[in-house]
Amino acid sequence: MGQHTIKVPDVGEGIAEVELAEWHVAVGDLVREDQVLAAVMTDKATVEIPSPSDGKVLWLGAEEGDKMAVGAALIRLEVAGGGNTEAAAELAPEPVSESGPVTKPEARAETPQAEEVPKPARATPREDAAPPKTGAFLPRPEGEKPMAAPSVRARAREAGVDLRRVAGSGPAGRITHEDLDRLEVAPDTLAPAAGYQRNTAQEEIKVIGLRRKIAERMAEAHARIAPITYVEEVDMSALEELRERLNKTRREEQPKLTLLPFLMRAMVRAIAEQPRLNAHYDDEAGVILQSGGVHIGIAAQTGAGLMVPVVRHAEARDLWGCAAELNRVSAAAKAGHAAREELSGSTITITSLGALGGIVSTPIINRPEVAIIGVNKMAVRPVWDGSAFVPRKMMNLSSSFDHRVVDGWDAAVFVQKIKSLLETPALIFIEG
Template sequence: MAEHTIKMPDVGEGVAEAELVEWHVKIGDPVREDTVLAAVMTDKATVEIPSPVEGEIAWLGAEIGDVVAVGSPLIRIKTAGGASDAPMDDEAGEAPVADGMAQEGEGVPPPPAKETPKVAAKAEVKPPEKSKPIFSSGAPRAEGEKPLASPAVRLRAKEAGIDLRQVAGSGPAGRITHEDVDGFLSAGRQGSVKGLSRRTDVEDIKIVGLRRKIAEKMALSKRSIPHITYVEEIDVTALEETRAAMNASKKPDQPKLTLLPFLMRAMARAIADQPELNAVFDDEAGIVHRHGGIHIGIAAQTANGLVVPVVRHVEARDIWDCGAEVARLADAAKAGTAGRDELSGSTITITSLGAMGGVVTTPVINHPEVAIVGVNKMMIRPVWDGSQFIPRKMMNLSSSFDHRVIDGWDAARFIQRIKVLMETPALIFVEG
């Protein structure tokens, strides 16, 4: 038997380390060539690591959430025949550092008491102590032991009413997978107790992957940018009539228009008068980079968290082109196929919660930009026209600005210009 070592790959663009966000295998698993072994993340790009050989997983060198340097040993696979590219146990102390292997036995597989397969085996075959039954279905782990699962698995379990403490995990270190949840459901088990009872458990959830990147960026934005938020209501009755008419007469190859393309074009027209809004602020250098090209980020919620796909050069796109690009990027973001260049480089951002938009929000600026425009929920409200109340479709824009470089007057003037354009949508199509 030989042993093949897989090191943390160089994902490019000068990245020196990456965060391990998911294991697809555990020790003892057989793998074939091109089997996906793990997923790592840098910034907002997730990269899958495939196996270059066929064999059996012998060692995993990191835990979920660990940040691993490029070139560090990550996985070892036992292969049939051939020379090993990793030192054997009795040679571990002689492994050269230049070869990327750690010295003093770091490469030795963990002791049996910590091996993942044995933990998983116990979870599958050992019933709970009879003196402490938790549920009639039988608990696969002791009282107080915390289940390991990804955010997606936890969300699915929550929606299905499943208590993950009752689900045996087959992943590394007993991690619960989607297949484990499927098996639990197919067995007809229920994971929650009917009736009212006190709960004293505390679940510790490690912040990893995209959620950690979001947390870091939001903290940076609020810590370094003094926000000013300006809210204005807009009568979008005429705009909605225009949008409906355009959708009814659109060509087969044209996208169905939402409100966003109209807002994007209105922002482009307003930015032409106030270019200081289309900028990023270099805090360290004390320089505002004012961009000629308008690259609008569209904050989008996905199953894994918030991402911001970027529609580039809105100043050169018409309504239909904006709509098509928004749809394309939204699909890519939800599928997790959006590239790094599609998730970076915005100069101003739109954030929208759709039907969940609420009446007012206080958007956090997408650092290092200086402005973000927030779309709130559209609703029919009674509006006084001078002689009577009439029903109108109304919507608030809640927008935040970097008060270091954008004064309140300029922020208000920018939103008022957008208001005029959206309340009289024909102006959006007038050139000049």
């Protein structure tokens, strides 16, 4: 029998480091050729690593969440034949994670236990010792009323603290705010209401995989972009009427229309007048990379976390084409089957939570893009038409722009153009 070491593969695009997202096997498992052993994640995609042959797992080179260099030893198998590892008994290099070396249970040596030194006996407090004045709980004599200011009593009531059991440090034993500040809450401090129980459980959840990528990208965008958020309300009544009519008369092969394809087409028209908002800003090189193609990212919540599938070349798609491609890439992202190119390359992004969209939001720009359009929830509101209040379907757009390269005036003109197209949806279909 020999040993075969599998290394972190080169996933292309100049990537030198990956994150171990998930193990599919454990030490001692028997694996078959082409069975998935692990999944590694780059900034753009998750890559599965298959087994090159049948074998038995001898060693794992990292823990989930660790970052590994391309070419580093990932896993070692016992295989039939000579394998690719010269010395079968040779231990693999010690894997290194962000928090230090990964301990391998099989390599751990027994450490002799130091002789236990007897602990000194704990001193017993004298019964006649003076009561501590640090907010400790001490029962008062029957019927003795604690002295405290009304504000202290109100604060104690809100916290559920029984002042009769609090030692005061003020004059004549008066209980002060400082006594409550210093109070170390004992298990019986807060008497739970009938039928309620305290929950003291605490779970440590390691931030790895897609969740860590999202955290890193959001933190980087927040730290490096100077955003401006512009909010405008839009009367969606005419568009909703048109959308319902088109859905009732659509052909069987045509997808059902939501608001987003209309918004995408409106953005294409607005970008034609302000192409600099369809761009990336390379702040290190000091260059704006303006794109001719309108590649719209759609922020989508999936079981694995936030992803941004991309509808490429929206400028070359009609309303139904935008809807069909949106459905396709969104379904692929939610199922976890989206290709790398379907999750990257957007030039401007839409973020929408549908009915949960709230009234106003402050979306974070998908760096290095310079604009993101946020869709808030739609609701029927009374609107003054000049003579009376009438019910209208209203919706807010909350949009953020990179203020380093987009002026407030340009941001407002862009949103107002989208607003006029959505409020008069026939204009979306008029070219020129």
